[in-house]
Amino acid sequence: MIQALPGAPCSRNKTGFFTDRDMCKNGGSHMPTGPERERRAGRIPKIFTPRRGSASQAETASSRALSRTSIALIAVSLILIALVAILTTISLLRGTRTPAIIANTSAAVNVPAELAPPLLKAWEYQAGGAVVSSVAVAEGLVYVGSEDHLLYALDARSGDEKWTFKTGKRIARAPVVAGRSAYVSSSDGYLYALDSAEGRQLWRFSAAADMNLSSPVSAQRMLFVSAWDATGRNGDSRVIALKPDDGKPVWDTEVSGRVVGTPTIGVGQVYVGSENGAIYALDLLDGTAQWRFKTDGPVSASPLAYDDVLYAGSWNGTFYCVETASGKKRWEFSAGSAIYAKPALSEGVLIVGANNGKVFALNPHDGTKLWGFDTGEAITVSPVISGAYAYIATSEGRIVVLDVATGEQRWVCNTYSPLYAAPVASQGYLYVGASDGMVYALGRHSDGSPKKFPADDPAVLSATRLEPPLSVKWQFQAGDLIEASPLLAGDTIYTGSDDGKLYALDARSGRAKWEFNTGRPISASPVRSKATIFVGSKDESVYALDAANGARKWKFKTGGRIFTSPVVSEGILYCGSADGKLYAVDAESGKRIWSYKTGAPIFSSPVTYRKTVFVGSNDGHMYAFDTSAWQKKWSFKTGDHIYCDPLVYRETLYFGSNDGKLYALDADTGAKKWEFETGLAIYATPAAYDGVLYIGSGDRNLYALDAVTGRLVWRFETGAPIHAKALITGKTVYVCSNDSNLYALDIKSGTKKWQRVMGADGSLAARDDMLFVGLSNGQLIALGE
Template sequence: MLTVPGHRTIAVLLAMVVVVCSTVTADSPRLPIAPIEWRAAWSMPVEWQTGGWPHYGHPDFATPLVATSDVAVAVRQQGRVTVHDARTGALRRTIPADPELPASVTGVWISAETLVVSRGTRDIADHVLSGYDLFTGAKLWQRTVIVAGFSQKEGFGWYDGPRIMVTERGVVVFEQESGPFAIHALDLRTGATTARMTHPQRCHLKGVATARSVMLLSYCVGDQFGLVSLDPHTLRYNWTRQLSSFLSPDGDEPELNSSPPAMDIKASADGYVYVWGGNDALFYAANGRLLSSVREAVEVTDSSRWSLPMFTGSNPTVGDDGELVLHSKWPSPAYLLSLDTVTGHLGGLPIDMPYAFASLVGATRDMAFVHSNIAKAERITAYTLVRGLPTGPAVFGGVAADAWPDACALLTDRDLRVVGDGYQAVPGGGDREGATLPKPPQCNWIPPTDEGAVISVSVDWVSPSSTGARKLFAAEVDEIKNSSGLPPSSFDPTTEGSDFLTYTVAPHMSDGRKRVDWTILTVGPVVASLSAPSRLAVRLLSPRLRDNLLARYRPGDHAPLPASTGGWSYPTDGTVSSRPVVVNGVVYVGSGDGKVYALDASTGATRWSFQTGTSIDYDLAVTDGTVYAANSAGKTVALDAATGRQLWSRRIGAQDGPVVAERSVYIWAEDSEVVALDAATGKEQWRFRLDGAVLEDRFARLLPRPVVAGGVVYIGGDHGMVYALDAGSGAQRWLFRPGKPEARMELVVTRKVVYASSTDGKVYALDAATGAARWSSRLDSSIFYPLVVAGDVVYLDGRSERATYALDAHTGKRLWRFQSKGGDPHYLWSASTARGLVYVGGAGGKVYALDTSSGVARWSFPVAGGVDTGPLVKGSTLYVGGDGTLHALDAISGAPRWSFETGSSTSDTLVVTGGMVYVGNWNGNLDALPTKGS
């Protein structure tokens, strides 16, 4: 298997000749003329919408959408094919759509002055193949071929590879994808059948075409792994090789299981082959001669005997299973990698785009053609191979080795003191394909204690020009912001600039790694990055790294300061999903990094922080000079609000944030228990176990929190009941069992009435003192989010109807129903009311202002990505967030007042008080913005 970076980076076949040539007289000294760079010649947009994969219908057909030769490049454009000059990209002719043929072009090939085009769909077995003269566009032949869809058969193998392969010797069609494999050969210039064969059964196959042959890697019962070169005209074997060093995947006798074994094959157009399977990976020449193992191939040496390259990627290394791995974080550009035809060693030259974007789709003797998808714009770029006198190591872009700065000199001791004292520099890196830089391009600064953050700086690339560096930087930024791969990343807009971006990479929940924060920047010809497990360290040191690079490459120039919002942004090292609490000029908030922070409400300056040990995902409670918090490990702490000093700590298995009332702290604990603690000492006062689960579906939302009012604790949950407990003793006062045992009950208590909504679509108004039902009402929909009581109206979310309901708070009579249209049915819902309007988020990705008396929509505002925080109305402004942007709207008209880009999704943590808006974000920032706009 070939391991490559990202879903958009696929190593595909390409062609390149790297020839060391020199024209000298007999008496002249031999000059070291050599390939020195790939230089972009032309570029053109394509509209395939393949997400970075320049093939049609993968994995069903894997037919190319672009074909190349010495003189032409053919590109699929919807139902037609355009033919371009290989040197200039100029359009030479168009092969139009044929109304009598399928509209969709599914593949294009060029070989031996012939253009072959396939038309059809992957749902229909019949595909039409047409051959055209490359120079005139005249149709030479046309016929229908069969490429049936996959159907697994017991005891038969699978074929994984291109279903149609075009070579100079003929066209080869695999007519079905499971055994027995019927293979059909056609003449390239006439389309006539030249041969048919059935490949032996009980084999798994992978195939690939070269210019003159078809290569098959097989895994057969009894024979294990084998490599075959097939003549495309006669379908006879040119040669076969038994790969005796390859073992079956489990080391036992091979069997045909329900899935094929892990194996891979790639080839260059001139026939050099890479094969991997079992526990080994090898390179073979076109005549079947073994060249090298992958372990030998990555031991790169200088050579003048390069094959047409086989791969695109970064540093070649050996994987855990012996396979070739072509991804590395350093250096950043993509390389076109070729094979030494004698030793089998790998080598290559960089191109001016990151490896995460580059898919090589073909080449000529001195040109290469690359598919990319930068900024979601697919393009084909043609590169010309330039030969000359080397000015520096070719693998480093021809830049002199001593032009690379010393990474350990890019931050000084003075710089590092803003994070802490005693940091020690440890240099690293510098090797690339046999060349070594004299100064380390990577450096780790190690703190004196384990509590400190390791700071890492990398010189990712030194380009021959500032323009080239900026191009690389821009492409990397696009990858960071738009990649849909995992782990996800989010960026920090408080420090973003045209040449500067800070972002966070959050690891998979299952892999146990910690999140890492990065800055990528470019100054002059340099692209560099800084990373650390501390957002604060990255934010403090990144501007200093940029200033130090500016002093080296642009003396006297200073980077512009980020535009002031009039507020502040504080970086924590975890997701901020707890709601900020503002008391007496201090903001208290918890973070996924396990800390409780106390920040100055005006400036964001740290008053204190306290580490609880694990993530804080629940809301804090702040009252009477004490901060109460519960972390994900179930620990509850009480902290002095002025100093952060711990007053007490209890491990009672807390499952939600604390509720504080009447000198007691009420906690949801494990095993469906509610526990009351003394607010001053943490001593347990009582505990009450509910009959049934509190919340079985923990992925649906957080727990329905206990509500304390008038000396009573009211409790709902997934058990279909409502409890009223004495706040002092925990004794049960009453129990209301209204609906289905599994129904979730959400509670709101107001004016001596307990309003309870149930997921089964029922709503109840209960007497707070006795639990007797005053009224009940049934909606036409399930209810998921807590209801909202405003004045004499109860507002509810009708989940399955994607609707908002309004009920009379005194009688339960339905007043109106508003249904939003379209969008994700799993939208977030909440309601806020003011001036005769109720504001709700809808399924159509909009926030709506509805008339409270009629439910008629007065206006709506589209929120990209849907509402994920708010809506919240304060004064004459409505605040709502979605898809990384916080919007402030005129509450009466819906007109935008201002917006702020947060850089990631916001949590439902919006707080507006004291002329400031506070909102927590998944990227770890707590943002504070003035209500009058940023």
């Protein structure tokens, strides 16, 4: 789900291996340009000599005298060159810089000015795994890579799926489209070339190393990629130039350290940053080393090339401006925190985001600060500039829009899922991929007004639409009680009931679309992955259903009743059962892959994070399993049963136990960071937003806690235990209590803003301008303004 709130994109090569001793002998941090001249002068070691994939060019000389016509043409050319030089000089003296015509400078180019906020949702699409890389847009298609190993091609206007292509492992870097081909790298070690219209494989290239740390980039009739060999000499990287037609190498150069960011293409040069603390310049045509600039910390973000300079940030918080001709530093700026993202440049303003949540606008000529803005949330992806506005994506799922000139906030929307990929602007739309697998298209009409969409596909609306008071829009009666939160996906809301049925309803009208009968009660929320709905039933089975019509695709039988929701990650479905086992099932076929038996029934839904799946058991333990090796990583024992679904937030695992405590553990190691004790058992799943955890307890209270320290921020007491997860939208926290009331609380203070008697205890879901409440009396009620 995406929610608007009110508010005032790789390459490597196997020849020159860079080390500290390879710096210029004159003590500088760069090498002179002109590789052939420098080799003849003996200044470039043999170690920099590239291995080329084609024969070197033969030198040619002409002994014929030039004709008078040729001399005249040369004279005219010289005059034109001089004229251009004069005009360029005048432009520079006036303080305006003419952009160099180079590839890979999307961050330095204005996108259409009509992309001014507020933006509304045109469509959304659910991928089968997390989307952690930017999309590519070309010829009416949006190309999306996902951690489910698939590359998706979607219609840019409607979001309809056109084709998918499956790689061997996850896709974590953006694809690139050049001509009629789409290129994408995968963690399986291959770079794939596909027919961009049909998704048919044209060729694939293997560097025998990890090629999924950076995206490919196309320029000068070559494709530039990078590969990191963790098992090779010192764990170094390679920048490789390939022929785009057949994937054959043109050159291959080694670079010291791990290169993570996409290679940047400049005039005659390729630039990469390395985590060994340096920026390297290679010759575009043959991969020979040009210079190296030493930074004070690792560089993982792609540099930005513009005119005669290069901009790049490092982990030590220093942002550098380096001359592309010499590799000499022109200026630097301290951001006070690590810089993991490529900057953006437009109209004389350089926008830089830092890991401490701060955004800086700098003068690109001297690095002086023009303004600063604190988002309060880590920034790890590149800004997008559209006319007068800068779009900033945060690690907490928000897109903050700032005025480029003043730094004032103009608009903000929330996807409620961490954003690890920079948004992409194209043809009047902003495309956003989120870590929950959702892909959104936001846009406006060409006249600047918000786009209007069909009534059954409402756009992203401001959070004021979900500000109380809310009234009933429609209600639906199931055949028995509804125990879990409904699932909202696109224009459909899905809810299970103790009558054994899963219902699919039109989210706008409440009209039934289809229903599927499992024969036994459904007490947990369904989940959706791509075009499939997965739901567990107390008939001891998990079902895979067609999301469009409810037709059964497969059924997987466990050894006990299922009380919890499954989770799908990278094409694998995980579910717990009352037989005490956690199962891993192929999401396409329904075939069992693996299982692990805990010491008691499982009533806690699993959750995945990176290559780990977590689940709580009634034996009082929280378990962590490595999904790449199918082994237990660690377990943590609490004082009682665990019914609460865990939450991973900012690399920390949060969950409650029947011992009344909320635990915060290091997600990687299982080490306890802190615990907070409430008065009674905790059944509700924690919710997190903006550094604060919200958790309901059997002691009737909703607690707001500092996510880092566990310190109490505020608490609100209801009339009965709280067993449902709180829902956060804008400035309001909604929570259902077993006292049959729905409460709306101020997110900052916890004071009550509104209350509505629902007639039964319930659980919540939301879409943009509507709040959905599933009740234990069997009703599903839609509330809105």
